[in-house]
Amino acid sequence: MSDLIKAMREVVIANRILAHEGVLDAYGHVTVRHPDDPGKFLMSRSRSPELVTLSDIITFKLDCTPIDDLGRPMYAERPIHGGIYEARPDVMAVCHNHAYDLIPFGVTKTPLRPIFHVAGCTGAEVPVWDIKTKFGDKTNLLVVNMEQGRDLAKMLGKNTVCLMRGHGCAVAGSSIFETVAASIYTMVNARVLMDAMRLGGEVTYLSPGEVQAQIEVTRGPLAGARAWEYFVRRAGCENL
């Protein structure tokens, strides 16, 4: 299997996994950098992630111009992806989602920080980007031009996750697995953290050293292989 076909297949699987786990619903998307050309990325045509198939995948330049769209409708928010790939050569996959459990953290001052080990892949800091700071209070909140995508990428900085006020988040990982895992476990962490806060009193978060050690676990071969097999089979993609 060529690297390109393999990458296209992984984008399809990542779409289905994130839909199955409730991270993506009717909206949201996940992309990968082109394996043969870092100046391009692969993304589905405009379609809900659960329904994405191989023939939906389109190649884009990092400025989000399509190369082989064949007139198919495209997602408007491509600049979330293009902006991050431009700014971060280390990023190989990006997810944009509206997971319901993490949106509360984008509209309050309560920080979203990892409280259990698997969620360490969220990273120690999760910044919040507010589109109206630079683009005014009359947008539809969508990131539809490169200037907005670059501004979001700047707020993301070197982190893995950036919340988007009143909208959702962007997740940037060094591999498709890291992006998928961070998307899922950032959502789970938000749910667990909300429950812990409901219990009242002080919450113990992971220490910075523990977060760093967990990021290395996520990037290691053992946890990745086990969890990828699990998510692929749950999403019914083992024979895709």
Next chain:
Amino acid sequence: MNALVNAMRELVTANRILAHEGVLDAYGHITVRHPEDPNKFLMSRSRSPEHVSLADIVTFKLDCTPIDDMGRPLYSERPIHGGIYQARSDVQSVVHNHSYDVIPFSVTKYPLRPLAHVASAIGHEIPVWDIAAKFGDKTNLLVRQMEQGRDLAAKLGQGNVVLMRGHGCAVAGKSLKGAVLTALYLQVNARMVLNAVRMGAKQINYLTKGEIDTWLGDTMRPNFYDRPWEYLTKRAGCDNL
């Protein structure tokens, strides 16, 4: 069917049940003491519990050295199990999980106590073990050394459940079925406490000490877990395994 094959088969079913009920996800594991040699235990190779099958079961010594791994990848957190089997000769099965409903109680001071009879086996007091207390604040929180496993087992003491800060819990059972049911109802009970708190309860009417002890006594009756086991086995699609 001989005792070993039967134990392996029940272990596969237990993995699938706990995955099906949402106690185990991509991670976590359940083990059982070897039925013919108390100095060994049975555990799957590194694989998500939902997908474990008979061919995945590996035998380990209590120090977590594999006997028949044949080069297959292994779970790194075996010492959770080995540490508890070493310390507790009465324990026949151990579950380690990251149940999302249970974790909040590991990162706050809010106690997790049984409020419904079916959860009595979680016990009177549930200790919280913090790996940072003895092993510093730069670990990945995983219990990968016997020294860590033994320290966790010491915190478990004579109880059935110990929470692990920022990580999950370990559940010890006098039988495989007991460990599965305790892990399941630990999660159910945690959800109920969270819901009671959500309702604004300032005080929760927990089970009394006597009620818990009575239930714990009942769990020792033979066939106590047969009804839920049949139910859970069928739900997990394992009745013809």
